[in-house]
Amino acid sequence: MDASMATVASLHADHSRLFTLEGHSFRAVYPVLSRRSGGLSVGINLNLDKGCNFDCIYCQVDRTVPGMEEKRLPLLETVMEEIGLLFSAMDSGAFFRETSFGSLPREFQAVKDIAFSGDGEPTLAPSFRELSRAVRQFLSGRDWGGGSPPVLRLITNGSGLFHRETRLWTRKTFLEEGPGEIWLKLDAADRHRFDFINRSRIPFERMMQGVDQVVADLPVTIQTMILDYGRPGEADSFTAGRDLWDPLLAKVSGWDKEGARIGAWHLYSVARQPAVERVRKVPAERLEAWAREAASLPFPVLVFP
Ligand code: SF4
Known part of the structure; x- marks a missing residue:
């Protein structure tokens, strides 16, 4: 296996939420290399408290360590600041210079999606609607240089979507206002x-x-x-x-x-x-x-x- 493919294998196995760039420790936004997205995926963790109504035996989240109380962090401001920093660093090249993502073959370096995923069920987070709207506006308002914008993706166990109002919101924000997908467990x-x-x-x-x-x-x-x-x-x-x-x-x-x-x-x-x-x-x-x-x-x- 050559060095760049070894980086692919190693990053596929590393979906840590801990990410530092240009001296900034990110708290709610984390880039990963995603097998199923086919490239870079920018994850958004709305569940810093690790709140979930499932407790899957394969879950990556270690719930023996308590999460952060949501009220301790202004989540909207944090997420939007971190998304802005991340994409600016991608534009400037700092992201690829400073991280192991720079060793990836070029075809893996494209951002395929911004994904609501994280340490719990995103549709149950109190800020789900506010944040999904703000991220959609970010995607719509940015110049993608003639290329397609990343997909806005929701990765969900579906439970928040049992409520009709949340389904309607999700349809509008994720599927009608730009490219988007819902991945249902x-x-x-x-x-x-x-x-x-x-x-x-x-x-x-x-x-x-x-x-x-x-x-x-x-x-x-x-x-x-x-x-x-x-x-x-x-x-x-x-x-x-x-x-x-x-x-x-x-x-x-x-x-x-x-x-x-x-x-x-x-x-x-x-x-x-x-x-x-x-x-x-x-x-x-x-x-x-x-x-x-x-x-x-x-x-x-x-x-x-
Ligand atoms: S639904 Fe997702 S976050 Fe919740 S326990 Fe299962 S794998 Fe973990």
Whole structure:
């Protein structure tokens, strides 16, 4: 592997929220190299308090260390200041000179998206609407030199979108006012696996009813994390198999038959070791075999092992 591809591999595995540039320690905005975005992704963390109504076993967020109380930081000003600093440093070249992103091959250096993601569920953050509007205005107001602006992306477990008003806001801000996408989590479509993997406070039936409504109303990309847990023979261990996959495929096929606008389905596995050590990456062949089973669906089923 040459040095630049080694940097790609290393940055794909590093989605740290800690980022320093030109002596400024960023608190809510962080650049990463994203496998699924296909280049640089500028993440926005609205959940500095680490608030989430899921507790996924594969979550990267270490909740044994408390987050910051939201009221301690003026989030709107912080996010917009940090986005401004980051893009200015990209324009001046300082970003690539000062960070390991400068060692990437050129095709990986383009900013593909600004993504609402972070340490919790962004649609539940009190500042979600205010911040998504401000970032959309930033994207619309900036000169992209004749190229396409980055996509405004929402990465969500969907729960904030159960509320009609938030769905309407999201449709307008993310999808109608410029290029945007909603990436919706669906890790399990049966109660047993949902409870085990997502460990949500929301009951399974309510969750499925809610995501059905989201998918009926909004175009989405579906993202499914597939993982094994523990070693065979150990207590609670499982290997992701047909009992996980068949309900997932039935669910997504059902949405498709009902007319859902699904742009793509991402089947992916862990790229970075989560806080829960027993979580294990699944072999690429298993994801690829399942993607082949879903090949008759009228949208791409993409594998990110
Ligand atoms: S929904 Fe996202 S932030 Fe929340 S626990 Fe799951 S992976 Fe972590």
